[in-house]
Amino acid sequence: MKIGVIGLGRMGANMARRMARGGARVIAFDRDPAARAALAGEPKLQCVEGLAALAAHMGGERVLLVMLPAGAATEATLAELLPLLSAGDTLVDGGNAFYKDSMARSLELSQRGLRYVDAGVSGGIHGLANGYCLMLGGTPKSVERFEPFARILAPAPDRGWLHCGPSGAGHFAKMIHNGIE
DSSP states (O other), X not given: OEEEEEOOSHHHHHHHHHHHHTTOEEEEEOSSHHHHHTTTTOTTEEEOSSHHHHHHTOOSSOEEEEOOOTTHHHHHHHHHHGGGOOTTOEEEEOSOOOHHHHHHHHHHHHTTXXXXXXXXXXXXXXXXXXXXXXXXXXXXXXXXXXXXXXXXXXXXXXXXXEEEESTTHHHHHHHHHHHHO
């Protein structure tokens, strides 16, 4: 079970740690060398120095979790990452993107043979110890590919994560969550 994580801020780094501690093999990248260095020594977690290296370290149908702020950071990263992906790969966007943008992105990626999951993520700094609430949008097959990792990230394998519906549903649910919060 291998996953790539792009973006090692507080949430991304702790999500990478939780998955590695839960048994997944994690290949991670952040543009900031200090963010990569902070994860040195974590068992089952390897940081690499670029998106090309991340893609090269993963085989088969890859699952990649992008934990970057919605907007320019995500757009620039995806522009660099997409040429490195192959049909059958699954891209999980954990940023707080606008749900209609997620719907459009899903369509665009499906035309390239890629799977897409929009993931609303809640848990903040306490997620490493307590688990993350995951609101997932996408096709059943896309969510199925990410499910083993969702089960590790959630407070328990059978709760704390939900396939909310088609593309856009995960980020829509997170938008409502943020509004209530």
